[in-house]
Amino acid sequence: MRSVRRIGGAEPDRGSFDIPRDPVRILLFLLTLATISRVPQHFPAIAALRPALLLALGAVAAAWFTPRSLAFKNLSSAWQPKVILGLTVAACLSVPLGISMGGSARYFLDEYAKVLIFAFLVMVAIRGPRDLLFFVWAYVISAGILSWFSLLVFDIKDPGTGYAQRLDELYTYDSNDVGLVLVVAIPLTLLTLQTSGTKGKLLSSFILLGIGGALARGGSRGAFLSLVIVGLVFLFVASQVSLAKRLGALAAVMFALALAAPQGYWQQMQTITNVSEDFNWREDYGRMAIWTRGLGYMWSHPFFGLGIGNFERAEGTLSEVADRAQLGGEVRWTSPHNSFLEAGSELGIPGLVLFATLVFGTIVGTVRLRQRLPRSWLAGGVEERIIYLSSLYFPISMIGFAVAGSFVSFAFQDLVYLLAAYVTGLYAVAVPKLSLLNGRSGQRRSGHAIASRSRSSARKSLAASRSLGPPL
Template sequence: MTRAVVLDGRTALGVAAVAVATAAGLWVSGRSMPLGVGILIGVPVLVWLTAAAVQRPVLAVSAVALIPMTGNVEVPLSTHLSKLLIAAAVVVVAAARLRGRGQALGWSPIAVVLAALGVSALLSTLTSFDVSSSLRQDANYLIGLALVVAIVMATAGADDLLVLAVSVCLGGAVLCASALTSVSDLRANYDATLVVNRPKGIFTQPNQLGMAAAMVLCFGIGISVLTARQRRLILTTLTGAAAALGLAALVLSLSRGAWFGAGLGLIVLAVLLPEARRPLMVTVTLGFAAVVSFVATQPHMSTRNIVTERLASIVSWRSNPYDERPALWGEAIDQLVGHPVLGTGPDAFPAAANRGATITPARGWSHAHNLFLGLGAEQGVLGLTLLAAVVGVGAWEALRNRRLPEPSAGPGVARVAPGRALTTRSVSASATAAMAAVLGQGVVDYPLRNPVLQVMTWLIIGLLAACARVRSARPDGDPTVGWAK
């Protein structure tokens, strides 16, 4: 009887949603046909997804992962659509928890240190040179932390981890595919230290595309290895294609920092996931061969040698006269020395420079081109210490996940179900590799101000935190939830 009432309620809700969407779609279509069609289709889909996500909350955060490009869509109140979607996903996960779905947050060291980093940002805001920008960055910390917590609560087992991991791969594949349609005639100057017409996809500049591609490459390879070992052919094809698109976009972005980050990430993946070493070598070799073949067949002569020239420029002694990184790093150091404890305020680096906080002249800079110096300038030694804590705790959790027993471990050895151990180890290693790529590129760049990259980064951090929680939640087996039974 109760089940019939629930089904009747869902049916009535669905009918009402279709009716409202039809009326709104017809009314809006008179002004904008695409928007009207979007409402007509989108509203019922969102209602159905919400109802399903209450039963299996991982679907809510997976929806966020599938459409990270919403970070580029601006909405009123100076925010982006992705922030609203994250807030909606958090609400759905909370509602699901009230119905007993998912899992309790429990003790999550990663969430704790992230919360501490957010508190550090709030303290730095008290002395900020640009309070409004700092408050927006504080809100980003809060939204990101909420997404991480929601992911931990929504992933009750290995199946949920896999669903979200595949969703991250597919969302990242779309981002990388968008860049392959915007390849134009590249022109190199100063021994390829300066290249114009680099593709950027939906991003505002090529280095942002490079970071996204590096994350998708590292994460996609790890997940494709997992699904291949589980003999899930369709998922292996999808995640493998995502990794291939990530590799293509990474090479074509010509972002040397992203190349370095991807190399670091792949090394981390090989260390944390031994199963990935042979597939990693084969995939990278074949992938680079395919990309080089693609580049070599371009009709523009200037494109054929641009990749090798860009690689050579990494060790070239000839500098780009337009590269202001040394001055930006000096500015960041000056701000850190002048405001060592709390910094000049989150996202207040340009305001501090423009207001003459240091001796370096202001030149319209937006960030320090270095993740660590930039955070140090804006949040001081306290922020840098907590960033180190985040990295350290994440690395420690990744190493603990790596020690989960192999599926072939003998009786009495494993405290975690074999299937769950493999999934947890693989997703953890893939997420750690993706974050290593971010940190590696962060040595020479700071593209994390982009809202799309922020969403991707929080998703990856959330998956790493979820792996640690799944590992310790129920040692007697892999739970299933809702209609996944």
């Protein structure tokens, strides 16, 4: 533990990383590691035990037996839980009304239900700023594990595009998925960097360098584009952080990226500006053709969609390219490669609206929350710094998801729901503290007003007594 002198009446800094003593939060921390880093899949004996499922069941059981350790009021402190509940309803309705009830039901129960349970448990497990930072650390450490596995364990191979080699054999991730996870992690790592002691700063810096190197080996153009946008937002919008720190953080990431970039990486990135020559624009299974077909699915199933988890089935059975199966042509059951299109095509237009609201509404809402917070909290106690800096970095992470998520299918994966859970926890701990601060300010203003009126009344009484002259 470290301590600092009291600043401006703030509570003493007892250290920014406190490990909770209860099993719910410990299990959720470990579940985040298993879910985001996918590290158990590297060890077949551990993977066979399905550790993520065991941790999730353990967290649910611990929550059931220790309900007093949870803050259920958090679910009403922000609007994100309501939007996620709306997505849940839309997903449930899409099951019987989509193109394959069995396929959707299986996906909902096997995949989406676990995502929802995980997100809601994290929401109610955040009792204060230190709990919030504890769960952010879980994501950051997960990104660190994934980064260094990408640098030291995973192989890179030529994907056959004629450009750079890229990561291959990543278990259930591909290189684009890894890029999304890591770009989202950059602002969160900056948060832990600025709210930690010496050891935490060193670990965060080490992870930040690993992220830069892993992004290079991933070779994802979507991740690179997201990195550029996140970097520009951080550089030009995060004025609360000194320019030297902003430039230093970006320079560290770019240095690691340049150092680890495989041959052909920069030529691959240059194709971003010449998309018309890219296979994604010309081939039937390029992203443009897939997105066009996806819009067609959404317009043909506008209210309830294809059914959650049914996009690939539609590609293999309903699309015009599926007719090639009758002629012996190639038919692929492809994913939508766009999180927003995935939500719209599988849940219908209502699902698209809800998902876009969750992403972009969270960005706008968190920025508005930061505008209400006193800037003096940057120099306050550790909890005030956690709240203020979280309100700065969470929307940047969500911007990273909005960009990189437009090139991968993550509408029903953990990442965006975990970010929404963090923001819900931020609202839950920030708003009461802000209300208390405003209440104290109001009391001081009221006290000053009463004192002023008392002094004015005394002066008037004295003047009146003098005007009456001496007593008879």
